[in-house]
Amino acid sequence: MIHTTELKEAMRMSTKIQAQREVLLSIRDLHVWYELRRFGFSHIGYVKAVDGVSFEMAQGETVAVVGESGCGKSSLMKTILGINIPTRGELIFEGKNLSKLAGSDLRDYRFDIGYVQQDPYGALPPFMSVQQILEEPLLVSGVKDKEKRMERIHKTMTEVKLHPVEDFLHKFPHMLSGGQQQRVVIARAMILEPKMIVADEPVSMLDASVRVEILKLLRSLQEQHRLSVIYITHDLSTVKYFSERIFVMYAGNLVEKAETRRLLTNPLHPYTLALLAATSDPDAGNADDFKEVPPGEPPSLVNPPKGCRFHPRCAKAIAGLCDEKEPVDFEPEPGHFVACWLYQKESP
């Protein structure tokens, strides 16, 4: 039953998006499980980091995946980058099934996807200059002409506003400020002219005043090159400046998928509501009252709770339903999907 609804959903979504834009990435029922072994031998279970995730992304679309640490967002991201191998399910990029790619095809796939890491200083090799850092992907991808490489480096560095370029080429990462380091990381992700960028909390390590600058830069690059961007974050307040759709992830599942505006003005899933309530805006009135936070902590992904994974923390859980049956995606309004039994009736 789950399968048919998901398939229907996928079909409906794809026809809807295809009418406007070409589908770039399509993920169907993706599972990423890590095996646990006792002393490296006997099997004792799985960490179900990603457990049945489906979505589609159009060329040039920006999507934010929002969730807390340990919800599986990094595993999802690594699978998209082609680092993790999916346990089950399909990942189709431009009509090619990722699990069937091997050798140079897989390498070409990786050239199409740029990766912006969370901690810029950790992501840049301390012993390489900016020029070496940016030249390496070009060498690996087979740009043999030195002049061509330098031309690309100049172009990309100007795009990420590291100018004058000559001043930065021979600097090492420790000589740059946090914001500049993050620009180098972005330049490195952009240098092979990818079709998609995966940005893992690209601004969480930066100062408030620089954060917006980097987000705006990513936004302008995205628009200029019609890039698809997957923006992974836990900070809901930055999302609306950046993405068209938001996916809320909890314990390995996407619990709510909707357009950004719609999700922020009409959040449906109790977990999304809790996240929004916990996000504060700077306001002196905040000090006067307590925030409402659901009790407990996210479940272990080895033995997730039966039924809805949020039910032990949910105030609106329906006994006998939420703790028994895993919710499927309902669509209470067009394009707004929520995996919660509360919206069973409203669904068409």
Added chain:
Amino acid sequence: MSLVATQELLKIENLVLHFKTTKGVVQAVDGVDFELGTNRAVVILGESGCGKTSLSKALLRLLPRNVDKYSGKVLLQGTDVMELDEEEYRQNVRWVSMSLVPQAAMNSLNPVLKVGEQVAEPAILHLGLSKDEALGLVYKMFQHVGVPLDFVERYPFELSGGMRQRVALAMALVTSPSLIVLDEPTSALDLLTQANIMNVLKRIKHELGTSFILITHDIATSSELADEVAIMYAGQIVETGDAKDFFPAPLHPYAQMLMASVPRLRSDADPIFINGQPPSLMNPPTGCRFAARCPFRFEKCSEEPPVFRKGNRKVKCWLHN
């Protein structure tokens, strides 16, 4: 100092902390003044490298070896703790009337000791309690910070990040100090855990009457606890005032731009960013330290601005002359 009349808990005057390095002297804290009343919370907001953490170290006198200059007055309940020698300071101030929750406190617990023992240790050392009495106190503190009581027997690795942060808070609270310095208490935590910790801090403030100095760069979260706000830039405090006055209308251009750079969930204002970088603390510019990045600068800014008073608020900017 008449302590009773003012209800003043802490008064800092011209606190200076400079470090010696191979390249020169870093003026991390350069003439900081502020006051704090009993059962109040002040938030010290600033970007990385502005000297916030050095300020917390200077207050607790947890200094590295390369100190070049450490001076000023820190009046805690009327006594100048800067006058005390190391031993007196350890016995009477640190963890007795003032304690610290260090940055990344959740990783500062001793991995081979049960958390109950770790929390009990300050009480045994400073209050002279027996181990059993101290453990009794630990149970009480765990109730205040919302840690299940059976966690006393657990090791740090068995606890989640949020729980470890609460344990670190319990450790700071166990000697019932009148002031707790919190250095980025929520920066490494998840959203819901952050909200939980802020709730715990609010509750402690109401129930135990503790004062807090909250050092952070997270403006939105800091507003959850702040009674007063102090904005720090390049080793100096550039604005102080009541949170109720500050958040709606900051005075200093840096504070205004910092507030405008915060992405907000509940408003559509487009956030801005501040051009340029903070100055090096090795060679801070003469005059106003923010002048190079300030859109309102004029001739006067080449002289160092004094602190101007505006009602209860203070601002170090010539615009408010």
